[in-house]
Amino acid sequence: MTTGHTTKNLIRDAARSLFAEHGYNGVSMREIAQDVGKHPGGIYNHFPNKQAILVDVMQENLSRSHEAVIAPLNDDLDPSHRLEQFVRSHVRYNIANSDDIFIAYMELRSLEPDGAAHILKERKDYESALRSILRDGQNAGVFKISDPAIHARSVLSMLAGVTVWFRQSGPQTPTDVVECYVQAALQSVGATYSTPPER
Amino acid sequence: MTTGHTTKNLIRDAARSLFAEHGYNGVSMREIAQDVGKHPGGIYNHFPNKQAILVDVMQENLSRSHEAVIAPLNDDLDPSHRLEQFVRSHVRYNIANSDDIFIAYMELRSLEPDGAAHILKERKDYESALRSILRDGQNAGVFKISDPAIHARSVLSMLAGVTVWFRQSGPQTPTDVVECYVQAALQSVGATYSTPPER
DNA sequence: GATATAAATGAACGTTCATTCACGTCAATG
DNA sequence: CATTGACGTGAATGAACGTTCATTTATATC
Structure with a gap:
């Protein structure tokens, strides 16, 4: 890794x-x-100590996920396609780094205040990137959501769940799983989802 | 409690x-x-020991949530309304018992094999109750999902997320939050969601 | 009011924990 | 070739862990 x-x-x-x-x-x-x-x-x-290992692991994950998901976001796209781009790379990253995602989700409470501050900030940035996509889509009338903040959190926790059960050795291919979660996430905010063209 | x-x-x-x-x-x-x-x-x-406290807490939650969410399910309803009924009581239960839900989600790995067997079984039953609703809706053509099993897990992890951030003291009322998650969950499986009539 | 049972105490048990430290090894440097 | 500094060892540290136990206190039963 x-x-x-x-x-x-x-x-x-x-x-x-x-x-x-x-x-x-x-x-x-x-x-x-x-x-x-x-x-x-x-x-x-x-x-220097055990806590520093946790902080190190978490920060490495945050910068890698930022680079893989947030950085490539194309602001020129309309909200629907921007959301699809976000969800697709986010789920792909989650599947490929399930240990990191699991830790990021479960071990926030194990962080001592010093490390927590920086990591919580990066986390909020990540969440707000998604939230602003949802708000744009809501204003444009293409999403059906009653509260962008709640829907953003709901999408993120939904997608974090994949790390709980998905194993590379299981019956589904990563591509199948990504596609299924993309569908669920897009539909959850009322965006239209169309199956990708056969290859 | x-x-x-x-x-x-x-x-x-x-x-x-x-x-x-x-x-x-x-x-x-x-x-x-x-x-x-x-x-x-x-x-x-x-x-008898620390582990028994965890098992006790988890089992009490499982039987209470079963009684509050699974037992009242009305098999005569069509899939859409059955799903709405499930999600609504599930989210309501999650909000009112957020500590229990958080523990159920996070501490499965802390269970020693003996306690784990029974609890995992009850968990599977819960998940399969939702899965069968989704399958019915898929067969009836009213849900748009590519894999009922994955969508069931995705709905459950989405709804479990509410316990991470929601506090009674926050700006939203429980009723608002429930309604928002009901919308997100129904839409995520492609079911039509209409806002409830004003009261 | 005597007796049995349940609950709480306070101290101890052996084990494991994160961390420290004096000391060895060895490759790179001057 | 001598020296340095990074890395690893093996033993030790004090604190915290889950759990036990003899004993005391409270509660219920006859």
């Missing part, structure tokens, strides 16, 4: 998958160290 | 709110005891 095989990256990777499986409080430094094949004390050569 | 003021109920209530706030692993028996105004050892007069 993370590029490079430095010990620091191995720690990040081990922590990400362990945090996603057992939760921050359910994982010990010993377990992380063992996953990396090192001793617990050695981790402190790379991170 | 729980009726009666027996110590056992007080422990349940304290644990529910602490688990919801900090997670199962983030709460100690000492904290629960302190919330109840007792000493840690005394809890073991009422529950």
